[in-house]
Amino acid sequence: xxxxxxxxxxxxxxxxEKDNLPIIVWLLVKAFTDSGYDFEIIVIDxxxxxxxxxxxxxxxxxxxxxxxxxxxxxxxxGLGTAYxxxxxxxxxxxxxxxxxxxxxxxxxIHQFIEKQKEKDYDLVSGTRxxxxxxxxxxxxxxxxxxxxxxxxxxxxxxxxxxxLTGSFRLYKKKVLEKLVQSCKSxxxxxxxxMVIRARQFGFTIGEVPISFxxxxxxxxxxxxxxxxxxxxxxxxxxxxx
Amino acid sequence: xxxLVEWLGGxxxxxxxxxxxxxxxxxxxxxxxxxxxxxxxxFYVLLAFAVISVSIIxxxxxxxxxxxxxxxxxKQEIADAKADLxxxxxxxx
Numbered sequence: 001x002x003x004x005x006x007x008x009x010x011x012x013x014x015x016x017e018k019d020n021l022p023i024i025v026w027l028l029v030k031a032f033t034d035s036g037y038d039f040e041i042i043v044i045d046x047x048x049x050x051x052x053x054x055x056x057x058x059x060x061x062x063x064x065x066x067x068x069x070x071x072x073x074x075x076x077x078g079l080g081t082a083y084x085x086x087x088x089x090x091x092x093x094x095x096x097x098x099x100x101x102x103x104x105x106x107x108x109i110h111q112f113i114e115k116q117k118e119k120d121y122d123l124v125s126g127t128r129x130x131x132x133x134x135x136x137x138x139x140x141x142x143x144x145x146x147x148x149x150x151x152x153x154x155x156x157x158x159x160x161x162x163x164l165t166g167s168f169r170l171y172k173k174k175v176l177e178k179l180v181q182s183c184k185s186x187x188x189x190x191x192x193x194m195v196i197r198a199r200q201f202g203f204t205i206g207e208v209p210i211s212f213x214x215x216x217x218x219x220x221x222x223x224x225x226x227x228x229x230x231x232x233x234x235x236x237x238x239x240x241x
Numbered sequence: 242x243x244x245l246v247e248w249l250g251g252x253x254x255x256x257x258x259x260x261x262x263x264x265x266x267x268x269x270x271x272x273x274x275x276x277x278x279x280x281x282x283x284f285y286v287l288l289a290f291a292v293i294s295v296s297i298i299x300x301x302x303x304x305x306x307x308x309x310x311x312x313x314x315x316k317q318e319i320a321d322a323k324a325d326l327x328x329x330x331x332x333x334x
C-alpha cells in the first residue's frame with residue numbers, strides 16, 4: 001500500500017472530557033491538515049455524565065461525519081475494550097492511540113508517521129524519557145517515582161523501549177488488533193503489556209521523543225493505588241513473559 | 242523463558258561461583274583479607290548495584306526535561322482553538 005493510500009485512525013477514548021475534547025479535535029484536524037495525511041477521529045465516549053458526547057456531536061457537525069466518528073458506549077468499560085471497539089470501526093490502515101486530556105500533542109503524530117515509514121516499524125511509541133522528550137507540571141516527587149519505576153522496569157524486563165507506561169503510540173492496524181487481543185492487564189499496566197507482547201511477537205518498535213504536558217483541565221492522578229497497581233503488573237509481566 | 246527464570250538462573254550461577262570461591266580460598270593468617278572479601282562479596286555486589294542504580298535514577302531525574310515551551314505553546318493554542326471553534330459555530334459552556 002503506497003503512502004497515498006495510507007489513512008490514520010485516531011482513537012480517542014473519553015470520560016468526562018467536555019473541556020478538552022474540542023481542543024484536542026481542533027489540534028488534530030490542524031495537525032493532519034498541515035501534514036496532508038488522510039485521517040479520521042474516532043471518539044469512544046463511555047457514557048460521560050458531563051455531556052462529552054454532546055460536545056462530540058457539535059464537533060461532528062462542524063467537521064463532518066467522515067472526520068469525526070462517534071462510537072459511544074453505555075458505561076465505563078476499560079481501555080482495552082475501548083480499543084477493540086474503536087478498531088472495529090476504524091477505516092484506516094494505521095491507528096493512533098492517545099489521551100484526550102491534552103497531555104499528548106497532535107503535532108508529534110507527523111513525526112510518528114515519518115519514523116514509522118523510515119524502517120516500516122510495526123509500532124511507534126512516544127517517549128518522555130529519551131532525547132528531547134520530557135514533561136511539564138511534575139514536581140520532584142513525581143519525577144523521582146516516574147524515573148525510579150521506569151528504571152526498575154528497564155532492569156527487570158529489558159523491554160527494548162524507553163517509555164512503557166506512555167499511551168501515545170502509532171500502530172499498524174493489524175498489529176494493534178493482535179496485541180489488544182493478547183493483553184489482559186488494565187490501566188498503566190495495559191500499556192506496558194502491549195510493548196512487552198509486541199517484543200514477544202517480534203514486532204519492531206520505533207521511538208519518538210515527546211513532551212508530555214500534564215492535564216491542563218481536570219486532575220491528574222498518581223497515588224498509592226496507582227503505584228500498587230504498577231508494582232503488581234510489573235511482577236505479573238516479570239513472572240509470565 | 243520468562244524473565245523470572247532468567248533471573249533465577251543468573252542468581253544460581255552467581256551463588257555457584259561464590260560457593261566455589263569461598264571453599265577454595267585457603268584458611269590462614271596470610272589470606273584473612275581474601276577470605277573476608279569473598280565472604281562479603283554478595284553484599285559488595287548488591288551495594289555496588291544499589292549505588293549505581295541510585296546514581297542513574299538521580300541523574301535522570303536531574304536531567305528530566307521541563308517542557309516550559311510546550312506548555313506555553315499549548316496555552317496559546319487553546320486560546321486559538323476556542324476562538325476558531327466559536328467562529329465555526331461551536332457553543333462553549
